[in-house]
Amino acid sequence: MSFASRKSLTTVALVSIATALAACSTSQPAPKSFDQAAVQPYRLDSGDRLRITVFEQSGLSNTYTVDQAGYIAFPLIGQVAARGETLPALEGAIATRLKQGYLRDPDVTIEVDRYRPVFVMGEVGRPGQYSYVPGMTAQNAIAIAGGFTPRGNQRDVDVTRKINGRIFTGRTEVSSPVLAGDTIHVRERLF
The missing domain is CATH 3.10.560.10 (Outer membrane lipoprotein wza domain like)
Known part of the structure:
Protein backbone atom coordinates (compact mmCIF):
# COMPACT_ATOMS: atom_id res chain seq x y z
CA MET A 1 0.00 0.00 0.00
CA SER A 2 1.42 3.36 -0.99
CA PHE A 3 1.97 6.27 1.39
CA ALA A 4 -0.81 8.28 -0.35
CA SER A 5 -3.29 5.39 0.08
CA ARG A 6 -2.44 5.03 3.80
CA LYS A 7 -2.75 8.79 4.28
CA SER A 8 -6.13 8.75 2.51
CA LEU A 9 -7.37 5.83 4.68
CA THR A 10 -6.15 7.57 7.84
CA THR A 11 -7.96 10.77 6.84
CA VAL A 12 -11.18 8.86 6.14
CA ALA A 13 -10.91 7.07 9.50
CA LEU A 14 -10.33 10.33 11.39
CA VAL A 15 -13.26 12.02 9.65
CA SER A 16 -15.50 9.03 10.48
CA ILE A 17 -14.49 9.11 14.16
CA ALA A 18 -15.00 12.88 14.36
CA THR A 19 -18.43 12.56 12.74
CA ALA A 20 -19.44 9.79 15.16
CA LEU A 21 -18.29 11.82 18.17
CA ALA A 22 -20.10 14.91 16.91
CA ALA A 23 -23.30 12.90 16.49
CA CYS A 24 -23.04 11.75 20.12
CA SER A 25 -22.70 15.27 21.45
CA THR A 26 -25.46 17.12 19.59
CA PRO A 41 -44.78 27.66 40.72
CA TYR A 42 -46.17 24.49 39.16
CA ARG A 43 -47.87 25.06 35.78
CA LEU A 44 -50.71 22.75 34.78
CA ASP A 45 -50.81 20.84 31.50
CA SER A 46 -52.55 17.92 29.80
CA GLY A 47 -52.63 14.78 31.93
CA ASP A 48 -52.69 16.47 35.34
CA ARG A 49 -55.55 15.25 37.54
CA LEU A 50 -56.89 17.86 39.98
CA ARG A 51 -58.92 17.55 43.16
CA ILE A 52 -61.18 20.61 43.11
CA THR A 53 -63.20 21.45 46.20
CA VAL A 54 -65.92 24.11 46.29
CA PHE A 55 -66.72 24.73 49.98
CA GLU A 56 -70.19 23.43 50.91
CA GLN A 57 -70.88 22.36 47.30
CA SER A 58 -70.45 18.59 47.26
CA GLY A 59 -72.00 18.37 43.78
CA LEU A 60 -69.15 20.47 42.34
CA SER A 61 -66.29 19.00 44.40
CA ASN A 62 -64.61 16.19 42.49
CA THR A 63 -61.47 15.17 40.58
CA TYR A 64 -61.01 16.60 37.09
CA THR A 65 -58.38 15.84 34.47
CA VAL A 66 -56.79 18.43 32.20
CA ASP A 67 -57.62 17.17 28.71
CA GLN A 68 -55.39 17.13 25.61
CA ALA A 69 -56.60 20.60 24.63
CA GLY A 70 -55.61 21.96 28.06
CA TYR A 71 -59.11 22.38 29.55
CA ILE A 72 -61.11 20.90 32.38
CA ALA A 73 -64.86 20.34 32.02
CA PHE A 74 -66.42 21.83 35.15
CA PRO A 75 -70.14 21.54 36.06
CA LEU A 76 -72.30 24.63 35.49
CA ILE A 77 -69.55 26.70 33.83
CA GLY A 78 -68.28 24.29 31.16
CA GLN A 79 -64.73 24.32 29.76
CA VAL A 80 -62.10 26.15 31.83
CA ALA A 81 -58.61 26.76 30.41
CA ALA A 82 -56.02 25.12 32.67
CA ARG A 83 -52.89 24.70 30.51
CA GLY A 84 -50.08 26.96 31.73
CA GLU A 85 -52.04 28.14 34.78
CA THR A 86 -50.88 27.93 38.39
CA LEU A 87 -53.21 26.41 40.99
CA PRO A 88 -54.11 29.82 42.55
CA ALA A 89 -54.86 31.30 39.11
CA LEU A 90 -57.14 28.40 38.21
CA GLU A 91 -58.90 28.65 41.60
CA GLY A 92 -59.58 32.33 40.85
CA ALA A 93 -60.81 31.62 37.32
CA ILE A 94 -63.28 28.97 38.51
CA ALA A 95 -64.50 31.15 41.41
CA THR A 96 -65.01 34.13 39.08
CA ARG A 97 -67.07 32.08 36.63
CA LEU A 98 -69.12 30.51 39.43
CA LYS A 99 -69.95 34.03 40.74
CA GLN A 100 -71.54 34.85 37.38
CA GLY A 101 -75.03 33.67 38.27
CA TYR A 102 -74.37 30.39 40.10
CA LEU A 103 -72.89 30.99 43.59
CA ARG A 104 -72.69 34.14 45.68
CA ASP A 105 -69.21 33.75 47.17
CA PRO A 106 -67.59 30.48 46.05
CA ASP A 107 -64.55 29.23 47.99
CA VAL A 108 -62.53 27.10 45.55
CA THR A 109 -59.41 25.11 46.45
CA ILE A 110 -57.39 22.93 44.10
CA GLU A 111 -54.76 20.27 44.78
CA VAL A 112 -52.91 18.13 42.27
CA ASP A 113 -54.24 14.60 42.71
CA ARG A 114 -51.87 13.07 40.14
CA TYR A 115 -49.16 14.82 38.14
Whole structure:
Protein backbone atom coordinates (compact mmCIF):
# COMPACT_ATOMS: atom_id res chain seq x y z
CA MET A 1 0.00 0.00 0.00
CA SER A 2 1.42 3.36 -0.99
CA PHE A 3 1.97 6.27 1.39
CA ALA A 4 -0.81 8.28 -0.35
CA SER A 5 -3.29 5.39 0.08
CA ARG A 6 -2.44 5.03 3.80
CA LYS A 7 -2.75 8.79 4.28
CA SER A 8 -6.13 8.75 2.51
CA LEU A 9 -7.37 5.83 4.68
CA THR A 10 -6.15 7.57 7.84
CA THR A 11 -7.96 10.77 6.84
CA VAL A 12 -11.18 8.86 6.14
CA ALA A 13 -10.91 7.07 9.50
CA LEU A 14 -10.33 10.33 11.39
CA VAL A 15 -13.26 12.02 9.65
CA SER A 16 -15.50 9.03 10.48
CA ILE A 17 -14.49 9.11 14.16
CA ALA A 18 -15.00 12.88 14.36
CA THR A 19 -18.43 12.56 12.74
CA ALA A 20 -19.44 9.79 15.16
CA LEU A 21 -18.29 11.82 18.17
CA ALA A 22 -20.10 14.91 16.91
CA ALA A 23 -23.30 12.90 16.49
CA CYS A 24 -23.04 11.75 20.12
CA SER A 25 -22.70 15.27 21.45
CA THR A 26 -25.46 17.12 19.59
CA SER A 27 -27.24 18.04 22.82
CA GLN A 28 -26.23 21.34 24.38
CA PRO A 29 -25.98 22.04 28.10
CA ALA A 30 -29.36 22.85 29.61
CA PRO A 31 -30.33 26.52 29.21
CA LYS A 32 -30.77 28.72 32.28
CA SER A 33 -34.53 28.46 31.83
CA PHE A 34 -34.27 24.78 32.92
CA ASP A 35 -33.13 25.77 36.41
CA GLN A 36 -35.58 28.68 36.54
CA ALA A 37 -38.50 26.40 35.60
CA ALA A 38 -37.64 24.07 38.51
CA VAL A 39 -38.15 26.86 41.09
CA GLN A 40 -41.24 28.45 39.52
CA PRO A 41 -44.78 27.66 40.72
CA TYR A 42 -46.17 24.49 39.16
CA ARG A 43 -47.87 25.06 35.78
CA LEU A 44 -50.71 22.75 34.78
CA ASP A 45 -50.81 20.84 31.50
CA SER A 46 -52.55 17.92 29.80
CA GLY A 47 -52.63 14.78 31.93
CA ASP A 48 -52.69 16.47 35.34
CA ARG A 49 -55.55 15.25 37.54
CA LEU A 50 -56.89 17.86 39.98
CA ARG A 51 -58.92 17.55 43.16
CA ILE A 52 -61.18 20.61 43.11
CA THR A 53 -63.20 21.45 46.20
CA VAL A 54 -65.92 24.11 46.29
CA PHE A 55 -66.72 24.73 49.98
CA GLU A 56 -70.19 23.43 50.91
CA GLN A 57 -70.88 22.36 47.30
CA SER A 58 -70.45 18.59 47.26
CA GLY A 59 -72.00 18.37 43.78
CA LEU A 60 -69.15 20.47 42.34
CA SER A 61 -66.29 19.00 44.40
CA ASN A 62 -64.61 16.19 42.49
CA THR A 63 -61.47 15.17 40.58
CA TYR A 64 -61.01 16.60 37.09
CA THR A 65 -58.38 15.84 34.47
CA VAL A 66 -56.79 18.43 32.20
CA ASP A 67 -57.62 17.17 28.71
CA GLN A 68 -55.39 17.13 25.61
CA ALA A 69 -56.60 20.60 24.63
CA GLY A 70 -55.61 21.96 28.06
CA TYR A 71 -59.11 22.38 29.55
CA ILE A 72 -61.11 20.90 32.38
CA ALA A 73 -64.86 20.34 32.02
CA PHE A 74 -66.42 21.83 35.15
CA PRO A 75 -70.14 21.54 36.06
CA LEU A 76 -72.30 24.63 35.49
CA ILE A 77 -69.55 26.70 33.83
CA GLY A 78 -68.28 24.29 31.16
CA GLN A 79 -64.73 24.32 29.76
CA VAL A 80 -62.10 26.15 31.83
CA ALA A 81 -58.61 26.76 30.41
CA ALA A 82 -56.02 25.12 32.67
CA ARG A 83 -52.89 24.70 30.51
CA GLY A 84 -50.08 26.96 31.73
CA GLU A 85 -52.04 28.14 34.78
CA THR A 86 -50.88 27.93 38.39
CA LEU A 87 -53.21 26.41 40.99
CA PRO A 88 -54.11 29.82 42.55
CA ALA A 89 -54.86 31.30 39.11
CA LEU A 90 -57.14 28.40 38.21
CA GLU A 91 -58.90 28.65 41.60
CA GLY A 92 -59.58 32.33 40.85
CA ALA A 93 -60.81 31.62 37.32
CA ILE A 94 -63.28 28.97 38.51
CA ALA A 95 -64.50 31.15 41.41
CA THR A 96 -65.01 34.13 39.08
CA ARG A 97 -67.07 32.08 36.63
CA LEU A 98 -69.12 30.51 39.43
CA LYS A 99 -69.95 34.03 40.74
CA GLN A 100 -71.54 34.85 37.38
CA GLY A 101 -75.03 33.67 38.27
CA TYR A 102 -74.37 30.39 40.10
CA LEU A 103 -72.89 30.99 43.59
CA ARG A 104 -72.69 34.14 45.68
CA ASP A 105 -69.21 33.75 47.17
CA PRO A 106 -67.59 30.48 46.05
CA ASP A 107 -64.55 29.23 47.99
CA VAL A 108 -62.53 27.10 45.55
CA THR A 109 -59.41 25.11 46.45
CA ILE A 110 -57.39 22.93 44.10
CA GLU A 111 -54.76 20.27 44.78
CA VAL A 112 -52.91 18.13 42.27
CA ASP A 113 -54.24 14.60 42.71
CA ARG A 114 -51.87 13.07 40.14
CA TYR A 115 -49.16 14.82 38.14
CA ARG A 116 -48.61 14.13 34.46
CA PRO A 117 -45.94 11.44 33.99
CA VAL A 118 -42.26 11.62 33.17
CA PHE A 119 -40.82 9.56 30.34
CA VAL A 120 -37.50 7.71 30.67
CA MET A 121 -35.83 6.47 27.50
CA GLY A 122 -32.51 5.16 26.26
CA GLU A 123 -30.07 3.03 28.22
CA VAL A 124 -32.30 2.07 31.16
CA GLY A 125 -33.69 -1.29 32.26
CA ARG A 126 -37.35 -0.54 31.50
CA PRO A 127 -37.87 2.53 29.28
CA GLY A 128 -41.34 3.98 29.56
CA GLN A 129 -43.76 6.33 31.27
CA TYR A 130 -43.61 6.73 35.06
CA SER A 131 -45.49 8.67 37.72
CA TYR A 132 -43.97 11.99 38.68
CA VAL A 133 -43.37 12.84 42.35
CA PRO A 134 -42.54 16.41 43.44
CA GLY A 135 -38.82 16.75 44.17
CA MET A 136 -37.88 13.94 41.76
CA THR A 137 -34.41 14.00 40.20
CA ALA A 138 -33.30 12.42 36.94
CA GLN A 139 -31.54 9.73 38.98
CA ASN A 140 -34.77 8.91 40.88
CA ALA A 141 -36.64 8.55 37.58
CA ILE A 142 -33.89 6.34 36.14
CA ALA A 143 -33.98 4.12 39.26
CA ILE A 144 -37.75 3.68 38.87
CA ALA A 145 -37.14 2.75 35.22
CA GLY A 146 -34.88 -0.15 36.22
CA GLY A 147 -31.59 1.73 36.55
CA PHE A 148 -28.82 2.19 34.01
CA THR A 149 -27.93 -0.57 31.56
CA PRO A 150 -24.24 -1.55 31.51
CA ARG A 151 -23.83 0.76 28.49
CA GLY A 152 -25.65 3.71 30.06
CA ASN A 153 -23.87 7.04 30.59
CA GLN A 154 -24.20 7.63 34.34
CA ARG A 155 -22.73 11.17 34.40
CA ASP A 156 -25.35 13.23 32.64
CA VAL A 157 -28.62 12.88 30.73
CA ASP A 158 -30.57 14.75 28.06
CA VAL A 159 -33.82 16.24 29.34
CA THR A 160 -36.59 17.54 27.08
CA ARG A 161 -38.91 20.03 28.78
CA LYS A 162 -41.73 22.34 27.75
CA ILE A 163 -41.15 25.88 29.05
CA ASN A 164 -43.68 28.63 28.26
CA GLY A 165 -45.12 26.57 25.41
CA ARG A 166 -41.72 25.93 23.77
CA ILE A 167 -39.81 22.65 23.84
CA PHE A 168 -36.15 22.65 24.91
CA THR A 169 -33.62 19.81 25.20
CA GLY A 170 -30.50 20.16 27.28
CA ARG A 171 -27.85 18.07 28.96
CA THR A 172 -28.02 18.03 32.77
CA GLU A 173 -26.42 16.11 35.62
CA VAL A 174 -28.26 13.03 36.87
CA SER A 175 -28.77 14.81 40.20
CA SER A 176 -30.76 17.62 38.53
CA PRO A 177 -34.45 17.98 39.35
CA VAL A 178 -37.01 16.95 36.76
CA LEU A 179 -40.51 18.30 36.28
CA ALA A 180 -43.78 16.59 35.44
CA GLY A 181 -43.96 15.98 31.70
CA ASP A 182 -40.16 15.85 31.21
CA THR A 183 -38.53 13.25 28.97
CA ILE A 184 -35.22 11.91 30.27
CA HIS A 185 -32.92 10.25 27.74
CA VAL A 186 -29.94 8.19 28.96
CA ARG A 187 -27.31 8.08 26.26
CA GLU A 188 -24.92 5.22 25.57
CA ARG A 189 -21.47 5.93 26.96
CA LEU A 190 -18.59 5.99 24.50
CA PHE A 191 -16.09 3.91 26.48
